[in-house]
Amino acid sequence: MDAGSIAFMIICASLVFLMTPGFAFFYGGLGRRKNVINTMMLCVIPIAVASVMWMICGYSLSFGGDGSLIGNFSHLFFNGVSETASTRGLEIPDALFAAFQMMFPIITVAILTGAATGRIHFTPLIIFIIFWFLLVYFPFAHMVWDEGLLAQWGTIDFAGGDVVHITSGVSGLVLALVLGKRRDYKRLEYRPHNVPFVFLGAGLFWFGWFGFNAGSALAADRLAGHAFVTTHISAAAAMLSWLIVEKVLTGKVSLVGASTGLVAGLVAITPGAGFVSTWSSLLIGLCVSPVCYFAILVLKSKFGYDDALDAFGCHGIGGIFGGLVTGLFTTPELALDGNNIGLIYGNAHLFLVTIAAIIFTIVWSAVATFVVIKVISIFTSIRVEERAEAIGLDDSEHEETAYPTFMGLDS
16 A cells, blocks of 8 residues: 555545535536526535445445446445455555545536436436436446446546546436426526636636546556646646637637636546547647537537536537547557557557447437436426426425525526
8 A cells, every 4th residue: 555645545536526516616607596506406415325325335336346237246335345455456445446436426417417407306306316326327337447348348438538428418418308498498598697606616627627537547656647737738728729719709708618618628638638648638628619619509509409507518528529539649658558549549449449438328328317217207207397497496496595685587
């Protein structure tokens, strides 16, 4: 065991945890005033549900056994998870590895809730989260990060482009489609009710993402430092390119645009942060913002789906883009396998298996999410009533308000 790596990983796990309150502020600021408490609660409840499930069965199903699709029950309730040694050949004990990994399902399900904000009952969402973990997150964590099916194919995912962002983005889109559009969709112009909240959340993302990506090196070493640098460069470049696109197309730049751009850059670098070169991270950041901008401003309008806070447009599309460019730019020096390198270095295998893994992830996530929603809807209503949606979910679901002195109609 290495004391420096242990301290480093404790800090990184804490940084990843901080991202979830960041999502609460980010989504809360983007949403409407009458739904801000509910929107933030949708991000907060995964902290409780995911942490308890991870300790009971999540870690075991994700990192237990040698099955192709999912783990086993060997570590239920953290049974056999050592606090003093590693069974994975790491310089940190298994218990710390499990604690670090616990932060990832929390943030994953917080992401997808943004697609359904303003129109979903709170209790059915908790039920959905439980089954979504069992059918989507835990299997993909095992298939990608514990030598499961996708790892056997040769796909790589440094910190969660596939496991976190594609699964949550696609699932959020399916959830939005099944729920249907908000009652005022296309009749009102939805604008962020609190832009400072949005940037506060984005700032917490940027800060926490250093733990998310650098911590995925699982040691305080050169690889962690490299992932730290690529993460920052990609986020900065993506913010810049988003503002350039915004200026060219609208004549103005916005703080919401800067915030969304930096998040897109963080998402895109996640699967390759420890595999691509620094110059590649600059290109990734510069290129992802125009792609996500198009998805959010053009595709959503063209196809008419109501992804309320752009979980799919930013995380789903950004994650897919990040996976593809990882298959392009993975360097021989940083590759897990010297023969499994990026397309620009002369080997097409990684790029092709990455495409196959992305398609597999999209289909699995979409089908599982659809089935879970439909089964839950047999027993209870998932979508709130029109009157509750009109007065706001802060009042109808929680009987709380973020702004007690506000007495007018929301906008």
